[in-house]
Amino acid sequence: MPVTEERPPDRSEQVRRLFQPVLDLIFPPRCVVCGRLGDELCTRCLATFSPLGSSICRVCGVALPTPGLCWHCRTQPPAFTRVRSAFHYEDGLRRAIHAFKYEGHRTLAVPLAAAMARVLPPPPTAALLCAVPLSPAREAERGYNQAELLARELARCWGARPAPQGALRRVRETLPQVELDYRTRQENVAGAFTARSAQVRDATIILVDDVCTTGATLNACSEALLKGGACSVSAVTLARATFKPAGYGSVADL
Ligand SMILES: [Zn+2]
Ligand SMILES: [Zn+2]
Structure with a gap:
């Protein structure tokens, strides 16, 4: 079994939770999608998120x-066992993720994770949940x-149990994947991550990320974790974006 470290309590998070009700009274939250007063993400907008359902590639x-196996997983099997995403990356969810990532709405993690947990099956009890890391520079910039x-x-x-802090690290700065084509995305993140063997050896890891597009980042993380001795790596993401270059489709397209 991997060595698990106790995480230090996140003091700023505790303070934030303590004072949030007071802040909400002074500055009532508005829904980041529709602007309605009340919640940071209202139930009406949450209900518009479109689950992926079961018509998916059984691996990625x-x-x-x-349902079946996509062309990519058939011709070039990835390092992860499977990826499961909760919702299509579109409309209201796209707006909510933008606010969550780029506009400082960090408390959106609460309703967004709850929405994921309602749609996706829970992981095995022994699994460790491990976030896809940012580079230290980008994390410092975003906060x-x-x-x-x-x-x-x-x-x-x-x-579930979170992975020990620092179990997976990004050791190389990468370009934003959004502007790259399929092959360049893989090259961009190849070897960008490293895992601490003492923390991941023999572990069942579930990677967590906000959006999956081609799975290149999740694949690079999985390679690092398996190299570090993890026994299997799967992933869950909040959203799945569509990426359809020529030749990328179901096996029926072959
Ligand atoms: Zn709303
Ligand atoms: Zn696939």
Whole structure:
């Protein structure tokens, strides 16, 4: 079994939770999607999130016309066992994730993780939830890692264990994946991560991230964790974006 470290209490998070009701009275929250007063993410907007359902690739979880194995997983099997995403990356969810990542709405982790936990099956009890890390420079600039906040809330929802801090680290700065094509995305993140063997050896790891597009980042993380001795790596993400370059589709397209 991996060595697990007690995490130090997150003091700023505790203070934030303590004073949030007072702040909410002075500055009533508005829904980041529709602007309605009340919650940071209202139930009406949450209800518009579209679950991926079961018509997906059984490995990478991409939406397919019929359930099966996508062209990519068939021709180049990834290092992870499977990826499961809760919702399509579109409309209200896209707006909510933008606010969560880029506009400082870190407390959106609570309703977003709860929505994930309602849609996705819980992990095995022995699994460790491990966030996809940002580079230290990017995390310092943003002030938080949104995947870490999601992983923490998911662990709370599922009663699961978070991976020890620093179990997986990003050791190389990478370009934003959003502007890259399929092959370049893989090259961009290859070897960008490293795992601490003492913390992941023999562990069942569930990676957590906000959005999965091609799975290149999750694959690079999985390679690092397996190299560090993890016995298996799967992943869950809040959203699944569509990426369809030529030749990327279901096996029926071959
Ligand atoms: Zn709303
Ligand atoms: Zn696939």
